Amino acid sequence: MKFRRDKYILRPMLMSIGMVIAGILLSYLMPSLFFAGVGLIMAGMILSVMGVYAATKPIEYFMPDERINKNTDKAGHHAFWIMVNVVIILNLIDMFTSVSIEYNIAGLLILFIGIYSFWILGWFYGKKGDLE
Amino acid sequence: MKLINNKRYTVLVVLGLVNIMIGLAEMLKIIPYSGTATPGVSMMGAGIIILIIGLYLSRTPESESMPDERTMKRDMKVQSSTFGIILAYVTLLLLMDVSWSSNSINMGDFFLIFSRPEDMSVLFSRYMSIIFVAIISIVALTFYYNKKGDMK
Numbered sequence: 001m002k003f004r005r006d007k008y009i010l011r012p013m014l015m016s017i018g019m020v021i022a023g024i025l026l027s028y029l030m031p032s033l034f035f036a037g038v039g040l041i042m043a044g045m046i047l048s049v050m051g052v053y054a055a056t057k058p059i060e061y062f063m064p065d066e067r068i069n070k071n072t073d074k075a076g077h078h079a080f081w082i083m084v085n086v087v088i089i090l091n092l093i094d095m096f097t098s099v100s101i102e103y104n105i106a107g108l109l110i111l112f113i114g115i116y117s118f119w120i121l122g123w124f125y126g127k128k129g130d131l132e
Numbered sequence: 133m134k135l136i137n138n139k140r141y142t143v144l145v146v147l148g149l150v151n152i153m154i155g156l157a158e159m160l161k162i163i164p165y166s167g168t169a170t171p172g173v174s175m176m177g178a179g180i181i182i183l184i185i186g187l188y189l190s191r192t193p194e195s196e197s198m199p200d201e202r203t204m205k206r207d208m209k210v211q212s213s214t215f216g217i218i219l220a221y222v223t224l225l226l227l228m229d230v231s232w233s234s235n236s237i238n239m240g241d242f243f244l245i246f247s248r249p250e251d252m253s254v255l256f257s258r259y260m261s262i263i264f265v266a267i268i269s270i271v272a273l274t275f276y277y278n279k280k281g282d283m284k
Contacts, residue, residue: 073205076212083218084266091259096171103258107226110262114219 003055012051019044075121083114138194144186151179210273217269218262225258 003009019040027037054062064072090106093099155175157163189197199207 073208073212076215077208080211080215080218080266083215084263087259087262087266091257091263092171094257094259103229104226106259107222107229110222111219111226114215114222118215 001056003052004057004059005055006059008059009051009055012047012054016044016047016051019047071122071125074125075118078121079114079118082117083110086110086113138190138192138197140194141186141189141197144182145190146186148179148181148183148186151182152176153179155179206274206277210270210277213273214266214269218266221262221265225262 023037023040023042023044025037026040027034030037087110090101090110094101152175154163155172155177157172158175159172
């Protein structure tokens with residue numbers, strides 16, 4: 001199996017090594033940020049696995065074509081409006097009712113709704129086929 | 133002169149009028165509310181703005197008010213990029229929240245509006261800051277992509 005060794009592979013691999021080292025240092029030197037360090041190590045390892053996978057494929061495999069670009073833009077556009085509506089509804093609840101929502105929960109809700117709507121819409125528009 | 137040239141936007145006029153009526157009803161305490169702030173004034177303000185936009189758009193001819201292909205492409209690209217910016221901003225706020233609540237990072241009064249919610253005015257709540265970031269990024273990115281010219 002041939003591995004590519006261009007800048008698109010070397011950069012993320014270097015980043016992943018840096019993230020793992022930073023994570024180890026962070027979790028050792030600042031025990032209060034232990035979980036942030038573990039998160040950095042895990043993200044670095046995931047990035048390195050992705051880098052190894054990407055290195056086995058030719059670069060043309062990852063070049064997005066016109067249709068995929070359009071699809072991503074359309075999905076991002078609708079996901080943006082869904083997320084903004086969620087934020088506006090949360091803001092209205094926060095301002096005008098006696099219900100108080102912790103930002104820890106609300107932020108996670110916004111993130112989940114945003115990311116999942118983007119994925120689902122991307123899948124839907126990819127399947128639908130006709131992008132106006 | 134005809135009052136309505138473009139029926140697509142009469143829904144905005146109706147929405148503005150409904151907003152103003154709900155705001156009035158809330159100010160006159162016909163509709164009760166339980167929060168600390170009065171929603172009636174802001175609903176009336178929003179209603180007046182929507183009514184003005186709706187009247188303006190409904191008076192322009194349909195051929196002028198329809199966005200062309202390039203504008204639609206640009207707007208989609210701008211909003212798709214803003215989606216990423218908001219995701220990053222919400223994540224940053226969450227991380228700041230977690231860090232401050234665990235008292236592991238103390239950045240002084242620099243981010244006071246985020247670190248002490250009880251001192252925040254309504255305008256600078258976290259949700260409003262997200263909306264501000266979205267509006268500013270949309271304006272800046274629209275300007276940038278307009279200037280850039282090539283919509284790939």
